Amino acid sequence: MVELLFWPALLGYGEAALAYANARTSRAATWGVRVGWLAQTALLGVQAARTDGFPWSSWAGSLNLFVWLVVSAYLIWGCRPRYRLLGLTVMPLAVALFVVARVGGGTQAGHSSSYGNLFLVLHVGFVLAAFAGFTLAAALSGLYIWQERRLKRRASDVLLLRMPPLGSLERLSRRTIAVAVPMLTLGLIAGFVRLRTDGDSIDALEVMTVLTWLGYGAFLVVRPTGRNAAYAALGGFVLVIVLRLALSGSHFA
Amino acid sequence: MTLSLVGLSHRVAPVELRERVTLDRDAAATLARSLGDAVCLSTCNRTELYFDGASDVQAIASLEELAGESLDGVLYRRLEEDAALHLFRVAAGLDSLVPGEGEILGQVRAAFEAVSCGPLLDHVFSQALSVGKRVRTETAIGESPASVSSAAAALAAQVFGDLAGRRVLLIGAGRIGELAAQNLASRGAEIAFVANRTVETAKELTVRFGGRPLALDRAASVLGEVDVVVSSTGAPDPVLFAADIPERRHRPLFLIDIAVPRDLDAAIARIDGCFLYDIDDLEAVVSETLAGRRVEAERAEELVAEETLRFQAWRASLEVVPAIASLRARAEEIRSAELAKLNGRVTDAERRTLESVTAQIMNKLLHLPTVRMKEAAIGADGAAYADAVRYLFGLEEER
Numbered sequence: 001m002v003e004l005l006f007w008p009a010l011l012g013y014g015e016a017a018l019a020y021a022n023a024r025t026s027r028a029a030t031w032g033v034r035v036g037w038l039a040q041t042a043l044l045g046v047q048a049a050r051t052d053g054f055p056w057s058s059w060a061g062s063l064n065l066f067v068w069l070v071v072s073a074y075l076i077w078g079c080r081p082r083y084r085l086l087g088l089t090v091m092p093l094a095v096a097l098f099v100v101a102r103v104g105g106g107t108q109a110g111h112s113s114s115y116g117n118l119f120l121v122l123h124v125g126f127v128l129a130a131f132a133g134f135t136l137a138a139a140l141s142g143l144y145i146w147q148e149r150r151l152k153r154r155a156s157d158v159l160l161l162r163m164p165p166l167g168s169l170e171r172l173s174r175r176t177i178a179v180a181v182p183m184l185t186l187g188l189i190a191g192f193v194r195l196r197t198d199g200d201s202i203d204a205l206e207v208m209t210v211l212t213w214l215g216y217g218a219f220l221v222v223r224p225t226g227r228n229a230a231y232a233a234l235g236g237f238v239l240v241i242v243l244r245l246a247l248s249g250s251h252f253a
Numbered sequence: 254m255t256l257s258l259v260g261l262s263h264r265v266a267p268v269e270l271r272e273r274v275t276l277d278r279d280a281a282a283t284l285a286r287s288l289g290d291a292v293c294l295s296t297c298n299r300t301e302l303y304f305d306g307a308s309d310v311q312a313i314a315s316l317e318e319l320a321g322e323s324l325d326g327v328l329y330r331r332l333e334e335d336a337a338l339h340l341f342r343v344a345a346g347l348d349s350l351v352p353g354e355g356e357i358l359g360q361v362r363a364a365f366e367a368v369s370c371g372p373l374l375d376h377v378f379s380q381a382l383s384v385g386k387r388v389r390t391e392t393a394i395g396e397s398p399a400s401v402s403s404a405a406a407a408l409a410a411q412v413f414g415d416l417a418g419r420r421v422l423l424i425g426a427g428r429i430g431e432l433a434a435q436n437l438a439s440r441g442a443e444i445a446f447v448a449n450r451t452v453e454t455a456k457e458l459t460v461r462f463g464g465r466p467l468a469l470d471r472a473a474s475v476l477g478e479v480d481v482v483v484s485s486t487g488a489p490d491p492v493l494f495a496a497d498i499p500e501r502r503h504r505p506l507f508l509i510d511i512a513v514p515r516d517l518d519a520a521i522a523r524i525d526g527c528f529l530y531d532i533d534d535l536e537a538v539v540s541e542t543l544a545g546r547r548v549e550a551e552r553a554e555e556l557v558a559e560e561t562l563r564f565q566a567w568r569a570s571l572e573v574v575p576a577i578a579s580l581r582a583r584a585e586e587i588r589s590a591e592l593a594k595l596n597g598r599v600t601d602a603e604r605r606t607l608e609s610v611t612a613q614i615m616n617k618l619l620h621l622p623t624v625r626m627k628e629a630a631i632g633a634d635g636a637a638y639a640d641a642v643r644y645l646f647g648l649e650e651e652r
Contacts, residue, residue: 023393024552151412151528156537159397159407160545165414166505226503248499 002050005043006107012036013071016236017091023162026084033091037075040068040098043107043198050109054120064126066244067098068131077136077172083164086105089139119194126187127209131240133180134216138237140173141230148227173233181216188213205243212239254571256371258336259312259328260294263350266327274300274319282367284315284394292295292378294343294364295358298350303340305373307332328373337377337564341557344385346395351543352430358385377564384560391556394549397542402432403537405509406440408538409481412507412528417441419480424448424465424472424492426458427485429511429532434462434483445479448472450486473497482508484516495520498527509535569630576639577623584615 014033019025044065047055056065074090077083101107148166150158164172188209195202215236224232261274274295276284281293287393288311291304300319302312309330317324331339339348344361346353356384365378389395395518398404407414419442423434426449434444443463448469455466467475469492470569476482477499486492495518498506503526510517510531522529530538588611592604622642629638642648 034446102300147411152410152522154522154530154534154537154539157545159404159411159538159542162393163411165410166412171414224503228503246287 002046002107002109005039005046006102009036009039009043010095010102012039013020013091013098015094016087017095019089020084020087022085026087027082028085029091030079033071033075033079033087037068037071040064040071044068047107047109054124055109056106057120057124058104058106060101060106062106062124063097063101063104063244064106065124066128066132067094068102069129070094070097070135073132073136073176077176085143085161085163086139089142090136093135096181119190122190123187123194126190126238128187130180130184130187131244133176133183134233134237134240137173137176137180137233138240140169140176141233141237144169144173144228144230145234148230166226170229174229177216177233178220179234181213181220184209184213184216208239208243212236212243215239254305254371255307256303256333256336256373256377256568257306257312258303258339259309259316260299261316261327261329262299262301262326262348264348265329268272270301270320270327271297273321274316276300276319278363278367281364285364285368288312288315290374292364292368292370292374294361296360299343299348301343303336303374303377305371333568334561335378338557338561340377340381341384341560341564342554344381345388345553345557346385347388347557348548348551350622351399351546353546353553353633355389356394358382358389360454361385361547376567380564384557388553388556392549394546394553397545398539399543399546400432401511401532401539402429404435404512404535404538404542405433405483405530406436407508408528408530408535409437409438409507409509412505413480415441415474418443420445420478421464421481421483422446422448422472422475422479423458423462423464424469424482424484424516425450425486425488425512426454427487427511430483430485430509431458433485433509433511437481437483439464441555442481444474446475448475450488460531476506479499480504482506482517483511484509485511486516487512488516489514491518492516493521494518495524497649498524501526511535543606566631569635570627572635573630573639575624576642576648577626580642580646581619583646583648584619588612589616 010220012032012035014032016029016036019029019032022133056062071094074087079087098107143163147163147169151166191206191209195206217235219229219232261271263271275297276293276295281295281646284625285291285293288304289301290304291312294301294303300316301315304312313324313328316328335416340361342348344358346355349357361378362382365382370378398407409419410416416437417440419437421434421437421442423430423444423445423446444459444464445463446464446467447455447458448467448471449458450469452466452468455468459466462614469486469488473493476493476497482493484492493508493516496520505526505528508521508527508529510519510529515530517529517531519529521527592608592611595604595607624640625644626635629635
């Protein structure tokens with residue numbers, strides 16, 4: 001059953017990643033995202049039903065959930081014709097990570113953790129949702145920098161590619177971060193409560209996560225604008241990548 | 254029924270001739286009514302008469318009367334599918350001076366709604382309106398700007414998004430500058446200041462656009478209060494320099510310099526958050542987007558061709574529909590007559606069963622010939638098949 005759901009999800013996302021390359025096929029791409037997302041949602045549902053405990057606590061499992069969250073955020077914010085280039089950025093990344101999740105066994109059923117379900121749902125769920133938001137904000141910021149440069153350089157084809165206005169990209173990126181930071185806060189709180197209960201000490205990964213939280217928190221307080229805001233969001237995303245890679249160490253071991 | 258078109262347009266007639274045959278909406282409707290079942294589409298670029306009838310003598314005479322001269326060599330005439338194809342291209346904006354312009358669709362609608370048409374014109378105009386809408390939604394032909402002034406407004410929207418509430422400083426009273434200001438205002442921007450060498454002229458412009466009049470040398474003092482600057486003076490030297498731009502904390506400033514020689518110091522473009530476009534930049538953007546329009550126009554032509562085929566199929570089906578109706582009526586007549594012979598010999602329940610069974614047999618027998626005739630109608634054989642059916646089933650006398 002899990003096998004049956006993985007392939008349609010990958011096919012949907014893959015079709016979207018290719019179809020977003022051409023404006024004429026962007027509608028088909030949007031349907032690919034929707035179909036793929038439905039199949040992956042069902043896949044996660046089956047994993048949850050067949051696993052005794054929280055099924056996405058492993059590195060590969062969390063990657064599977066992360067891909068679903070990124071695509072969900074994209075479906076909510078950016079799945080519109082003008083955001084075709086955002087799809088072209090997000091969907092190939094989603095396909096690549098989804099394949100990595102499968103190779104690492106994260107799309108299988110039956111994997112579980114010794115940690116309690118509620119803790120994992122709160123901690124892993126919120127942190128991954130926040131990371132998905134930061135990923136989308138970084139993609140939006142990348143687009144902002146690219147389009148701003150084209151406008152500054154007075155590219156003659158600047159109106160040919162249907163792009164969202166700079167103002168919209170900046171606003172959307174800021175809003176996404178504003179939603180993601182409280183999620184990261186909740187995820188961190190859950191983690192620290194658990195840490196205190198177990199009497200464990202803080203590891204390097206947790207320190208990095210706190211630094212990331214501080215970085216994005218400062219972003220919301222300082223409210224940088226224009227290119228500065230875009231570079232700040234991309235800088236924060238570098239920390240997210242480091243954290244994702246560090247998770248391959250055994251944070252939950 | 255025959256769909257005919259007679260008309261002239263910017264492609265074949267000079268403006269001196271077109272202006273003589275251009276009619277307002279009421280006059281166009283009156284002319285259409287004088288021709289019987291007709292629609293008159295009259296804009297600054299074309300005057301066309303679409304009518305149901307094979308003879309175009311009266312339509313040509315009407316146009317020549319308006320022109321006051323013979324229109325031989327200028328008028329074009331189209332029949333049936335060719336006329337429909339022409340109308341669909343017109344409604345899609347493909348026959349316009351600027352491919353994809355959107356105003357023509359409203360003009361086609363107005364011409365159609367000004368008169369009451371018979372079934373042929375009603376169908377072809379309804380389909381033309383739907384073709385126009387389809388082309389606009391399924392292609393990007395109408396989205397890119399076609400003039401320097403509209404490109405300036407589109408670029409400003411690319412920076413700010415919604416222009417509602419954005420404040421504009423208009424410097425100088427150049428014609429293209431005014432058009433750019435008009436375009437910005439039509440997108441919701443507010444003309445906050447008008448600066449000119451003579452304040453009196455600035456005041457005249459504020460009557461039209463609103464805002465506060467300023468002397469030219471005070472333009473730099475309000476740069477902190479605006480989001481867009483449009484400059485088109487005849488000044489020989491720049492009127493704004495990079496040093497005039499105040500600290501804006503990355504709040505973007507979009508500057509359009511339409512003047513030659515240029516009004517705005519080129520060094521402004523290097524300031525963070527400042528986007529400076531001069532007339533050459535804008536013309537390059539327009540020429541690129543017009544090229545983009547041509548690509549979209551190819552897609553639009555495909556849609557129009559598809560719709561013309563649909564019209565063709567509809568027209569062809571009209572030829573076989575009477576034959577199909579006669580055939581079914583004849584079959585029903587025979588069935589009813591045979592059932593009538595059973596009156597008093599069967600019970601009500603038996604009668605209902607017989608009615609149901611005979612109706613089913615009749616429908617099954619006639620289903621395939623009906624489908625085949627409709628299929629043949631789409632090709633060229635519709636009339637021949639219809640005649641054959643009439644002959645074989647003795648329906649000729651009903652024609």
